[in-house]
Amino acid sequence: MKIFSTSISALEKGIQYSGMKHKAISQNIANVDTPNYKRKEVSPNFGQFYQDAMNAKKTDSRHHDFTGTSKQAFTINNTSHSYSHNGNNVDIDKEMSDLAENQIYYYTMIDQLSGKFQSLQNVIKGGKG
Known part of the structure; x- marks a missing residue:
């Protein structure tokens, strides 16, 4: 039995x-x-993989089932270029920008998940808050 919906997953x-x-x-x-x-x-x-999971909620019987595993993700080294004379290719401005973007993304996901759990809590309490 599946406890949580596909959107929570x-x-x-x-x-x-x-x-x-x-x-x-x-x-x-x-x-x-x-x-x-x-x-x-x-x-x-x-x-x-995440986008596929977000689109996994079937609203029509003609949609394909989502079949994937979280093992599809991994971290890779980017060796395409070098920003400094010592062979390092980290651009601090890009990294800080990526960090800010990722924080916004993270807090958005947490906010949506919190809303889902709040809805579940309301259902469990019978709509009485």
Whole structure:
């Protein structure tokens, strides 16, 4: 028996994605001056995985079922370019921008999840608040 709806599961995946992205960005910022450090980023597959999960709610019998696993996500090193003479390719301005964007994304997911749980709590209490 499934306790939570697919939307709660999709929000959970979004929060996991944000957590992985935050970890990668934090490592990049911490190693901004480390020689030969190559910036890390979360695989684009995970973002697509999250979008697939968000679209998984079937509103029509012709829609495809969502079949995926969270193991599709991983962190990769970006070695495409170098910003400094020591081989490091971390751009602190980009990392700080990505961090701010990820924080907004995270708080949005948390707010939506909180709303879902608030709705469940109202149902459990019988609509009496």
